[in-house]
Amino acid sequence: MDASDLEAMLAEYGELMVTVSEFDQPLELHLHDTEIDEEFVRLELTDGVLKFDVDEVTGAWQHTHSLADLGLE
Secondary structure, eight states: OOHHHHHHHHHHHSEEEEEETTOSSOEEEETTTEEEOSSEEEEEETTEEEEEEGGGEEEEEEOOOOTTTTTOO
16 A cells, blocks of 8 residues: 555544554554554554554555444444
């Protein structure tokens, strides 16, 4: 994916889910813990920093929560 597209989506939605070719599970990105530049995505976690190439991002979508997700339906 293009870095500017990822930045725009993150700015619009506040959080994103992304698939990255080197990881088995999608990652959750938030405005407050994610930096995106032309080459890398940097994600600050509670126990370290995860950094990966923007070119390794294979998909991105808006991350949402529902009442059902929270068991409040």
